[in-house]
Amino acid sequence: MAVILLSTIPLRNLLTRDEPDKRLALSELPAEIRAKGYHWHISLYVVMYLYKFLIDQHNESMKARVGGYTHWVHGLEGDFTLWAQEAFRNDLLTDALSFHYLFVYLFIIWFSPMYFILVRDHVMADKAALNYLVIYLLAVPLYLFFNVEVTSSYIPGMDALLYHDNWFIEFVTNNDPMDNGVPSLHFGLPVGLLIL
Known part of the structure; x- marks a missing residue:
């Protein structure tokens, strides 16, 4: 997390190298938050975090009632995922x-709205925060009611490549229930930002 916070300003400076007058000094940030009403952006992220926490607490009991749909996704893609893993393993x-x-x-979750705040683009800061909210609100019901496991827990012979390192294993298993494979927020959030 420290790397994310520390890289925000240098990346903002790189992206605004031709327009340094648009940059907001960190000392001006609290005043900008008050003046532009960015409190709702901050509140939105807090609410989404609490929403995710609440959902993670009820995920297993919901899964027991609803069942899983991993077999549907596997039926559509077949062994393509296993073939791709074997073909590109490196x-x-x-x-x-x-x-x-x-x-x-x-x-991306942190930087997209923060960047627009730090370059004084109130409209895009609003859109980036709303993008996060809309994508999340669309995805969460699918996670609860259309549960799809990660491929390595379902496809025979499929390796969980992400979990090859102890640090990765600890981080992921502490933060990811491993049963929300569809839709991918890792894909949805950046695509939503590109559409904006």
Whole structure:
């Protein structure tokens, strides 16, 4: 998390190198939050975190009632996922994609609205925060009522490549229930931002 926070300002400076006058100084940030009403952005993230916590507490009991739909997804894709894993298996690629899965996703959640606040773009800050809310609200009912396990727990011969390192295993198992494979927020949030 420290890397995410520390990289925010340098990346903002890189992206605004041609427009330094748009940059908001960190000392001006509290005043900007009050003036532009960014309290709701902060509240939104707190509510979404609490929402996720609540859902994670009820996920297992819901899964027992609703069942799983992993077999439907596997029926559509067949062994393509296993073939892709075998065809592209590479330690460097695994490390790069694991980094993307863990770091880049968390960075996008934080950086997208924060960047627009730090460059004084109130409209895009609103859109980035609403993108997060809409994608999350659309995805969570699917996680609860259309439960799809991760591929490595269902497809015979499929390896859980993300969990190849002790640090990754600890981080992921502490933060991911491993049963919300569809839809992918790692895909939905960035695509939503690109559409904006």
